Amino acid sequence: MQGAAGTRAGAPPLDxxxxxxxxxxxxxxxxxxxxGGVKALTNVSFDVREHEVRAIIGPNGAxxxxxxxxxxxxxxxxxxKIRYLGREFRxxxxxxxxxxxxxxxxxxxxxxxxxxxxxxxxxxxxxxxRTNLLLQALRIGPALRExxxxxxxxxxxxxxxxxxxxxxxxxxxxxxxxxxxVDLARALAMEPRMLLLDEPMxxxxxxxxxxxxxxxxxxxxxxxxxxxxxxxxxxxxxDISDRVVVLDYGKKIGDxxxxxxxxxxxxxxxxxxxxx
Amino acid sequence: MPESLxxxxxxxxxxxxxxxxxxxxxxxxxxxxxxxxxxxWSRFADEVRAMACGLAEHGFKRGDHLALVGDNxxxxxxxxxxxxxxxxxxxxxxxxxVAAEMAYPIQNASITxxxxxxxxxxxxxxxxxxxxxxxxxxxxxxPRGLRHYAQPQLMSCDALRELGRETFRRDPxxxxxxxxxxxxxxxxxxxFTSGTTGVPKGVVLTHASLIDRARAxxxxxxxxxxxxxxxxxxxxxxxxxxxxxxxxxxxGYCICCPESSETVMSDMREIxxxxxxxxxxxxxxxxxxxxxxxxxxxxxxxxxxRYFMEVxxxxxxxxxxxxxxxxxDRLLYRLGDMLVxxxxxxxxxxxxxRVAYTAGEAIGxxxxxxxxxxxxxxKQLYGSTETSVFVCVQPNGQVKADTVGPAVKGVELSFTPExxxxxxxxxxFKEYYKNPVATxxxxxxxxxxxxxxxxxxDADGHVKIIDRVKDVGKLADGSIFAPKYLENKLKFFPYxxxxxxxxxxxxxxxxxxxxxxxxxxxxxxxxxxxYAGYVDLASRDExxxxxxxxxxxxNADLAAEPELAASQIHRYLILHKQLEADDGELTRTxxxxxxxxxxxxxxxxxxxxxxxxxxxxxxxxRYEDGRTGSISAxxxxxxxxxxxxxxxxxxx
Numbered sequence: 001m002q003g004a005a006g007t008r009a010g011a012p013p014l015d016x017x018x019x020x021x022x023x024x025x026x027x028x029x030x031x032x033x034x035x036g037g038v039k040a041l042t043n044v045s046f047d048v049r050e051h052e053v054r055a056i057i058g059p060n061g062a063x064x065x066x067x068x069x070x071x072x073x074x075x076x077x078x079x080x081k082i083r084y085l086g087r088e089f090r091x092x093x094x095x096x097x098x099x100x101x102x103x104x105x106x107x108x109x110x111x112x113x114x115x116x117x118x119x120x121x122x123x124x125x126x127x128x129x130r131t132n133l134l135l136q137a138l139r140i141g142p143a144l145r146e147x148x149x150x151x152x153x154x155x156x157x158x159x160x161x162x163x164x165x166x167x168x169x170x171x172x173x174x175x176x177x178x179x180x181x182v183d184l185a186r187a188l189a190m191e192p193r194m195l196l197l198d199e200p201m202x203x204x205x206x207x208x209x210x211x212x213x214x215x216x217x218x219x220x221x222x223x224x225x226x227x228x229x230x231x232x233x234x235x236x237x238x239d240i241s242d243r244v245v246v247l248d249y250g251k252k253i254g255d256x257x258x259x260x261x262x263x264x265x266x267x268x269x270x271x272x273x274x275x276x
Numbered sequence: 277m278p279e280s281l282x283x284x285x286x287x288x289x290x291x292x293x294x295x296x297x298x299x300x301x302x303x304x305x306x307x308x309x310x311x312x313x314x315x316x317w318s319r320f321a322d323e324v325r326a327m328a329c330g331l332a333e334h335g336f337k338r339g340d341h342l343a344l345v346g347d348n349x350x351x352x353x354x355x356x357x358x359x360x361x362x363x364x365x366x367x368x369x370x371x372x373x374v375a376a377e378m379a380y381p382i383q384n385a386s387i388t389x390x391x392x393x394x395x396x397x398x399x400x401x402x403x404x405x406x407x408x409x410x411x412x413x414x415x416x417x418x419p420r421g422l423r424h425y426a427q428p429q430l431m432s433c434d435a436l437r438e439l440g441r442e443t444f445r446r447d448p449x450x451x452x453x454x455x456x457x458x459x460x461x462x463x464x465x466x467x468f469t470s471g472t473t474g475v476p477k478g479v480v481l482t483h484a485s486l487i488d489r490a491r492a493x494x495x496x497x498x499x500x501x502x503x504x505x506x507x508x509x510x511x512x513x514x515x516x517x518x519x520x521x522x523x524x525x526x527x528g529y530c531i532c533c534p535e536s537s538e539t540v541m542s543d544m545r546e547i548x549x550x551x552x553x554x555x556x557x558x559x560x561x562x563x564x565x566x567x568x569x570x571x572x573x574x575x576x577x578x579x580x581x582r583y584f585m586e587v588x589x590x591x592x593x594x595x596x597x598x599x600x601x602x603x604x605d606r607l608l609y610r611l612g613d614m615l616v617x618x619x620x621x622x623x624x625x626x627x628x629x630r631v632a633y634t635a636g637e638a639i640g641x642x643x644x645x646x647x648x649x650x651x652x653x654x655k656q657l658y659g660s661t662e663t664s665v666f667v668c669v670q671p672n673g674q675v676k677a678d679t680v681g682p683a684v685k686g687v688e689l690s691f692t693p694e695x696x697x698x699x700x701x702x703x704x705f706k707e708y709y710k711n712p713v714a715t716x717x718x719x720x721x722x723x724x725x726x727x728x729x730x731x732x733x734d735a736d737g738h739v740k741i742i743d744r745v746k747d748v749g750k751l752a753d754g755s756i757f758a759p760k761y762l763e764n765k766l767k768f769f770p771y772x773x774x775x776x777x778x779x780x781x782x783x784x785x786x787x788x789x790x791x792x793x794x795x796x797x798x799x800x801x802x803x804x805x806x807y808a809g810y811v812d813l814a815s816r817d818e819x820x821x822x823x824x825x826x827x828x829x830x831n832a833d834l835a836a837e838p839e840l841a842a843s844q845i846h847r848y849l850i851l852h853k854q855l856e857a858d859d860g861e862l863t864r865t866x867x868x869x870x871x872x873x874x875x876x877x878x879x880x881x882x883x884x885x886x887x888x889x890x891x892x893x894x895x896x897x898r899y900e901d902g903r904t905g906s907i908s909a910x911x912x913x914x915x916x917x918x919x920x921x922x923x924x925x926x927x928x
Contacts, residue, residue: 155309160420165538167310218421 021242022050025226026071026194031080033066033250040066041077041250048194053220053227055237058247059270064230065107067247068196071228072104073097098127103192105183107199107230113172117182120171121157124189125150157185160222161215177208181215188219195219197229201236209233213240234271238262246270281491281526285460286483288324288361290525292455295321298528301501304350307535307543315350317528323350323437327358328451330440331389334413338363338457341385341466343411345369345378345401346393348507348533351417351433353521355391360464360483361455367466367478368512375400379407381468384478385709386410391433395421402427460484466709467514467661478709479514479661489664489703490522492685496669497631499551501528504628506549508540514661515635519553522664544625552632556639559654562624563646584612585649592617592649597673617650626652633657633669638741638761640768641677648675656680658739662718662725664703668739679738689739690724695756696745697731698724730758732839742840747870749780755842757785759870762843765833769826770795774855774862776873778881779843786847786884788873789823790855796822811909814850820914823850827916835919844918847884849891851877852909858898880911889913 026048033041041063048054056064069075071082073094081088084100092100103124111120128150129136135143158164161181166174171182180200187195200216201209217240219225231237237244238258246254246261248270254261261267279297284290294303299318306313315323336342342359344366346352356366367385369378371393378400381387388410392398398416402425405411416422417433444451464483468476493499507520520531529551534543554562570581591605601609621627632647632654639656647654653672658680659665667689670681683689687701700723707715719725730748731741742748742758749757759777762785766775774790791814799822800807807813831844855861861873874881876895883891894908 152309155311159309162536164310164535165542221423222420 021052024048025050025085026228027083028067028071029081029083031067031070031077031082033063033070033075033077039250041070041247043080044247044250044252045080046245046252046255048226048228049242050226051220051224052242053216053229053240055241055244056228056230056247057232057234057237057244059232061249062247062270063250064232064247065198066250068104068198068228068230071097072102072196098190101190101193102196103187103190103194104196105180105187105198105200107202109179109183111171111179111183111186114170116168116170117163117166117174117185118154118158118168120182121154121185121189122150124186125154127190153191154189157188160188160218161185177204177211180204180208180212184212184215184219188223188225191223192225194226194228197227199230199232201231201233209236216240285487286360286455286458286462287357287464287487287522287525288455288458290487291317291321291324291357294525294528298501301528302530303524303528304353304531304533305547306350306533307539307546310535312532312546320350320354323354324357324361325444325451326437326440327354327433328361328440328454329443330436330438331358331364332362332450332454333439333443334389334436336362336364336389338454340364340389341387342366343369343378343382343387343390343401344511345390345397346371346417346511347537348511348516348520348531349393349417350533352391352393352511353531355415355433356465356521360458361451363454363458363462365463365466367468368510368517369468370510370512371397372510375403379404380476381478382408382411385466389413390415392416394418398422398425398430402429405429458483460487463706465517467512467517469661477711477714480706480709481661481664482706485664485703485705486518486522487526488686489666489684489701490518490526492703493666493669494523494527496671496684497551499523499527499529499631501530503527503529503550503630504547505529505531505551506534506540506544506547506625507531508534508537508544509553509555515553515659515665518665519551541625545622546625548625548628550628550630552626552629554632554634555636556634556643557637559634559639559647560643563643566620566623581616584608584616585646587612588617588649589645592651593645593675596648596651596653597675613651620650621652624652629653631655635659635680638764639677642768644677658741660727662705663699663701664705666703667699667701670738674736674738676736676738679734679736679740681739682737683739691732692726694745695730695732695742695748697727697729697739697741699727700724730756734837751779751785751842752781752783753842756839757843758840761840762787762830762834762845763868765830766826769829771799771822772826774868776855776868776870777843777845778874778884782885784846785843786881787827787845788877788880789827789848789850791819791823791850793854810854811852811907814852815909815912817912820850820912823848824914824916831916831918835921838921841921845916846918847913847915849880849884849911849913852893852911853895853897853907856898859896883913 024047029045031041031044056067058064066075070077073092129146131143131146135141158167163181166178171179201212204212213236216227220227241258243256244258244261245252246267253266253270254264284293294317300316302314303317303320304315342364344352344355359366367381367387369381390401390411392401392414394416398414401414412429414429415431415433415436419432460483462483463480464486466478466480468478505519507516509516511517524531532547534540570578587608591601591609594601595609629652632652634654635657644654655670655675658668666684667687668681669684687699690698692698704725728745729741730743730745731739734740743760747760751757757779762777763775766772771792772789773792776788777785779785793810796813796819800813805818807816813819827845827848834840834844855868857864862868880891880893890910890912892910894906896904896906898904
């Protein structure tokens with residue numbers, strides 16, 4: 001920490017690896033998911049390339065969150081498979097997913113409301129901690145050194161997302177827009193290779209949305225993190241995504257660059273409705 | 277000050293002196309990644325050497341100007357000194373100015389090199405690059421977001437420092453010689469004054485003038501290297517620059533840069549500055565926060581607070597001034613200090629404050645007394661960019677709410693017959709850059725600086741500023757009329773939002789009052805006074821009574837001042853609508869456009885002087901969505917009691 005004197009935000013090690021869009025790292029192939037008789041997803045296929053911002057959009061009930069939960073290992077699809085970093089799997093549990101470098105945020109925030117912003121983000125570092133619980137509790141030897149390292153990483157994220165002023169405020173006391181930012185910070189604390197964002201802009205006003213967009217693009221640019229985000233606000237998504245998948249009633253109805261998707265007849269119909 | 281600073285006549289020489297005498301003392305701190313990081317004086321000198329050599333390598337030479345665009349950061353101040361080492365002139369610019377506003381200073385001073393704090397500032401400089409062909413190099417402190425910028429002008433401060441280190445290693449003597457070449461009469465810095473009156477003017481200040489004023493005030497307040505300052509106002513403002521550059525260089529004290537503008541409050545509590553400056557609006561915002569939090573406190577705490585603040589009001593100021601206070605009050609105050617004032621100072625981050633200044637605009641007496649009563653040595657000062665700040669400062673023990681104090685050592689003051697304050701001081705500016713006409717207007721052949729402020733000496737020899745000279749008028753009997761002074765006095769009452777005083781060329785003073793809807797609304801609610809809306813409330817007799825009390829208090833105050841006793845307010849009315857910038861009644865900075873209001877409501881002014889009891893008014897209003905509508909109302913006009921000067925003196 002002392003050695004960091006004078007250096008400011010965004011310095012290594014988090015700073016590595018912002019290259020432009022690379023190879024496919026995640027491929028979803030023919031995934032179908034149903035809950036009893038309800039078909040949530042039907043034969044959905046798409047891929048995600050390294051370092052890209054990939055959006056999944058669709059009207060309410062289109063299966064967006066289900067899709068994310070499948071990638072995340074919360075739901076296990078009945079059919080189809082998912083390839084991540086060349087590894088093929090059908091039912092990976094969420095802990096393994098996290099360890100393989102996928103982090104996510106939640107539509108309904110998953111934060112510890114009574115804990116401070118700092119502690120919440122520290123909790124996101126949990127997977128990276130190597131010393132055992134006893135050493136951590138006593139804060140001795142290697143555990144102390146490790147805590148210092150983690151604290152520094154967390155401070156970089158706090159600096160990055162500009163939440164210095166709220167470092168020691170319990171999360172429950174923050175306005176919603178800021179809580180969303182803390183949720184993103186917690187996910188970033190894992191230093192993920194791929195970040196899944198579930199409606200990161202839901203319930204925000206225009207200014208908060210713009211801030212969030214800027215942070216998402218910054219994360220993508222600065223850390224090279226691949227980003228998969230769900231959103232039903234089309235306008236916002238189109239501006240920040242490299243490619244967009246459109247779902248409707250559990251089926252893929254469009255896939256391509258924002259311009260292609262915007263011109264897609266099926267997408268327009270799904271969003272604006274058609275007269276029958 | 278025990279240490280001799282003889283021969284140290286420029287800022288770079290002072291820096292090297294501190295690096296020798298107190299190498300391990302903290303010079304500048306910055307909170308980074310949640311931890312306060314310290315630059316010692318020796319580190320500060322190293323950074324400055326490296327930056328200076330780097331700049332020299334990039335063609336920055338004697339007489340060149342270096343733009344500094346950013347918030348308070350160690351690097352910004354290091355760059356400032358680096359430019360001075362080479363005989364160059366730093367030009368700090370307001371970091372929140374829009375790009376277009378930065379173009380003028382850069383063109384005016386043909387600035388070649390610039391230091392920008394971060395991406396935001398770099399973007400602005402790049403935007404105006406086509407209009408500013410002189411700008412060759414832009415160095416940035418914080419690299420975040422700048423990775424993909426390929427402009428050839430851009431370079432990081434880190435790279436500049438490395439380049440400079442290399443150069444310094446090859447030829448350390450070069451910089452020594454350059455620093456030694458500097459003389460006290462060289463230009464040390466240039467500050468652009470805000471262009472409220474036409475285009476901005478570059479105020480050229482020499483090392484001699486800045487160092488002289490910084491030292492005079494530091495000696496007066498006995499500042500030393502144990503003092504600590506929080507640098508939270510824009511570095512482009514001369515005041516912040518004096519407190520966070522000139523004075524630390526003279527005394528060796530430490531300045532601290534907050535983490536961000538939102539964290540100033542908590543950073544201030546962590547640092548505990550001993551020397552503090554805040555304009556009245558900041559002090560007011562702090563007091564409001566305290567008041568709001570007290571409202572939410574438990575009944576016991578509220579009662580304690582109320583009781584002990586009353587004790588403080590009675591005795592706090594007197595104790596601070598060293599006036600005699602009875603033993604019982606002294607003990608009570610001691611108890612209050614333990615229970616209320618101490619914790620309060622701690623919350624405000626002012627536990628260690630020895631000297632606090634406020635300036636810039638008139639401060640309300642209640643606000644001023646609040647801080648003094650809880651044991652914070654808040655004082656007023658007077659100065660401007662052209663005078664290197666320190667012209668008047670209130671000495672300890674002679675503090676008043678309505679003056680700015682006597683002249684600081686070395687300053688001569690006088691007043692013209694029009695009551696304009698003239699200043700002759702070693703701290704005066706050399707000139708306005710490339711503007712001999714403006715220079716000649718402001719500084720006459722005898723070396724007097726014409727401030728444009730009107731005022732007079734009070735009975736104790738303190739300067740009292742009442743208004744701008746151009747706004748000061750005369751009543752029909754020839755006594756002076758300073759509308760701003762009256763309006764400020766009225767506005768210190770919470771119920772008065774705005775006031776407009778008339779009197780120039782008239783036999784007596786009359787005023788429009790704009791009530792503060794929130795404060796008067798609350799007051800009405802507490803008294804179960806029903807009202808239908810703004811117009812209705814403003815026309816209530818009860819509200820007129822409330823305002824009358826305020827005016828009569830002002831009149832009593834005025835009667836005690838022989839110079840202004842004739843300006844007591846005889847008649848007043850309460851306006852039926854708020855004065856709005858959208859309606860052209862206020863400027864965008866919320867100052868009353870007195871002349872415009874007078875013309876727009878000429879009928880009301882005539883009624884005030886005509887002796888009518890009511891007047892009908894119809895006015896156009898523009899709503900926020902651009903539509904217009906009209907309001908009509910019958911306004912009452914009431915008389916206020918005035919006091920004869922002699923009687924008021926006896927009462928006081």
